[in-house]
Amino acid sequence: MTKMKCNLDADILPASPAKCFQESPVLPRICIAPARAMYVGPGLQLEPHSNAAATIAIALKESFSLRTFKPPSGWSEWRSCMSALIPSETLHHIKSDGPLAFLYLDPVTDRQHPLTQEALDRGRAQLLQMDPKFGIHDAFGAFDIQPQRARDARIERVVLEIEKRPAAFGRLAEAAELACLSPSRFRARFQVAVGFPPINRAIAGSAHMAASAGKSSRR
The missing domain is CATH 1.10.10 (Arc Repressor Mutant, subunit A)
Known part of the structure; x- marks a missing residue:
């Protein structure tokens, strides 16, 4: 049996040369910046959970399904998304058969960035045009989220x-x-x-x- 070398910094492991990011098998990748974070990889089929920070979810190939929980009405209907903004401390459930990217926003500086669905879709389109090894600053920049000073x-x-x-x-x-x-x-x-x-x-x-x-x- 041939032992394969594992590169911990690998972002994508193509079985053959791929034409674009969506055609490449994806390995998990986590990037951390001051008060921000990014995950790129499989959807992982997580159980319902909430995040401390607002999160942008981006489909990198197939659409994903999303539902959110809001008391007292309970769970919303499942909806199909290519991109979505999930508010902080919001119980949610995501199902995906394809790779996803999650951008975790800085609650101090990024909370002043209103993002419409049009802006989310436009950001996703720009993200998919980038080099597959895009960094966290490039990813946030695709959604026109630049560093800001806090009000306080x-x-x-x-x-x-x-x-x-x-x-x-x-x-x-x-x-x-x-x-x-x-x-x-x-x-x-x-x-x-x-x-x-x-x-x-x-x-x-x-x-x-x-x-x-x-x-x-x-x-």
């Missing part, structure tokens, strides 16, 4: 520090002190900027989830 510079500074040193912020007061705010004012501003509240010892985990965004929580 003090909260942005805290989030960036928590990304660097998550273990150093075990209590709300420590993060509030870095922002030069009282704990109550910091809590209120953090909620507005990030989209969910810092809850004492959960603050480090909350900000880390906002930064990595690739981890999902099942309900």
